[in-house]
Amino acid sequence: MNKKQGKQSIIFGAPPIITSTANIVGPMEGEGLLAGYFDQVMADNLNNQDSWEKCESYMLEWAIRKAVAKENSTIATVDYVLAGDLLNQLMATHFALRSLGRPFLGLYGACSTLAEGMLLGAVLLDGGFANKVAVAVSSHHDTAERQYRFPTELGVQRPPVSQWTVTGAAAVVLAYAGSGPRITAATVGKIIDMGIKDPNAMGPAMAPAAVDTLWQHIQDTGRQPAYYDLIVTGDLGVVGKTLVIQLMQEKGLDISQNYEDCGCMIYREDQDAHAGASGCASSGVVFTGYLYQMMLARKLQKILLIGTGSLHSPTSYQQKESIPCIAHAVAVEI
Known part of the structure; x- marks a missing residue:
C-alpha cells in the first residue's frame, strides 16, 4: 500500500x-x-x-x-x-x-x-x-x-x-506495540529561505517554513486546522508565532484559537528570555513533558507538532549568507 x-x-x-x-x-x-x-x-x-x-x-x-x-x-x-x-x-x-x-x-x-x-x-x-x-x-x-x-x-x-x-x-x-499516543501522519518540510540574514531573528526566519509545511499538510491530508486540539510549532518565539498567525490569515485560515509555540511556553516573562525559547530542547522538553502528559490525561487528543529549524552556521553567517529554514510536522493522536 x-x-x-x-x-x-x-x-x-x-x-x-x-x-x-x-x-x-x-x-x-x-x-x-x-x-x-x-x-x-x-x-x-x-x-x-x-x-x-x-x-x-x-x-x-x-x-x-x-x-x-x-x-x-x-x-x-x-x-x-x-x-x-x-x-x-x-x-x-x-x-x-x-x-x-x-x-x-x-x-x-x-x-x-x-x-x-x-x-x-x-x-x-x-x-x-x-x-x-x-x-x-x-x-x-x-x-x-x-x-x-x-x-x-x-x-x-x-x-x-x-x-x-x-x-x-x-x-x-x-x-510497534504498546499503549500511548500514536503518530498517525507526517509532513516532510522543504527549505524555505526568505532572505533574512540576522541570526538573532530566527523566529521571523523560520515562520514562513512553518506556514509552508502546515499549509501543505492541510492540502495533502484534507485535515483542516480545527481537526487538531492544538497545533504547536517548535521555537518561533513571540515574533515568529505572531507571523505564523498573520501568514495563515492571508491564506484564509484563522489558527489563533488552537495554535501555540513551544518557545512561548517555557519561560516566564520576568525571566528575561526576550522573544522566548529556542533550541532542539525547546519543542523537546515541551512535548515530552507538558504535551505528552496532557495527552495521557485526555485533555489533548490530537496534536500537530511542527518542528522548526534555522539551518545557518557560523560560517554561512560570516559569509553574509541568508538563513535557510525547514519545518517538519508530525500528527500525534490518542
Missing part, C-alpha cells in the same frame, strides 16, 4: 506508538512556566561536569536511558537511536551515544530535529524495519552561545528579537 499522501505527507498504516518520554532541564527552565513537567531539573548548567559540552552530552544520555527505563525496558531492546543536537558534527550526541552501544543514526535539523526524528522513527516502525526506536535531542544555552554567537563571559547585549536557547534534553520511545 502506498502510504504517501499528496506531495509531501505520509499517512501511517500501522501508526507507531509513543510508549514513553523523558526530559531533563537546566535551572532556568525549571523555574519557568512548566516547572512541574520535567523529570529532572539540574542545579546549574554544569551539573558536576568539566564543561558545558560535557553537560549537554550527559543530559542526552540521561534522557534516553530514563525514557527506556520508564517503560520498564532496557536499552538493549532499542533497535535504533535517532538523535541530534545543535553543535558542529553533532558533538554532544556522538559523545552521549558512546556508552549506549545501540545502532545510531545522527540527525541535524537544528531545532526541528525532534519532529524529524519522530517522523523517521515512525517510518522505520511502520515499514517493519524496527520494533522499537528511541528519538532524542539536546541543546544547551552556553554551548550554543559559544558556537553561534559570543562567549557568555563577554556579556554581549542581546536584541529584543533574540531567543534564549533551552538547556535541556528530551527523549521519546516509539514502538
Whole structure:
C-alpha cells in the first residue's frame, strides 16, 4: 500500500506508538512556566561536569536511558537511536551515544530535529524495519552561545528579537506495540529561505517554513486546522508565532484559537528570555513533558507538532549568507 499522501505527507498504516518520554532541564527552565513537567531539573548548567559540552552530552544520555527505563525496558531492546543536537558534527550526541552501544543514526535539523526524528522513527516502525526506536535531542544555552554567537563571559547585549536557547534534553520511545499516543501522519518540510540574514531573528526566519509545511499538510491530508486540539510549532518565539498567525490569515485560515509555540511556553516573562525559547530542547522538553502528559490525561487528543529549524552556521553567517529554514510536522493522536 502506498502510504504517501499528496506531495509531501505520509499517512501511517500501522501508526507507531509513543510508549514513553523523558526530559531533563537546566535551572532556568525549571523555574519557568512548566516547572512541574520535567523529570529532572539540574542545579546549574554544569551539573558536576568539566564543561558545558560535557553537560549537554550527559543530559542526552540521561534522557534516553530514563525514557527506556520508564517503560520498564532496557536499552538493549532499542533497535535504533535517532538523535541530534545543535553543535558542529553533532558533538554532544556522538559523545552521549558512546556508552549506549545501540545502532545510531545522527540527525541535524537544528531545532526541528525532534519532529524529524519522530517522523523517521515512525517510518522505520511502520515499514517493519524496527520494533522499537528511541528519538532524542539536546541543546544547551552556553554551548550554543559559544558556537553561534559570543562567549557568555563577554556579556554581549542581546536584541529584543533574540531567543534564549533551552538547556535541556528530551527523549521519546516509539514502538510497534504498546499503549500511548500514536503518530498517525507526517509532513516532510522543504527549505524555505526568505532572505533574512540576522541570526538573532530566527523566529521571523523560520515562520514562513512553518506556514509552508502546515499549509501543505492541510492540502495533502484534507485535515483542516480545527481537526487538531492544538497545533504547536517548535521555537518561533513571540515574533515568529505572531507571523505564523498573520501568514495563515492571508491564506484564509484563522489558527489563533488552537495554535501555540513551544518557545512561548517555557519561560516566564520576568525571566528575561526576550522573544522566548529556542533550541532542539525547546519543542523537546515541551512535548515530552507538558504535551505528552496532557495527552495521557485526555485533555489533548490530537496534536500537530511542527518542528522548526534555522539551518545557518557560523560560517554561512560570516559569509553574509541568508538563513535557510525547514519545518517538519508530525500528527500525534490518542
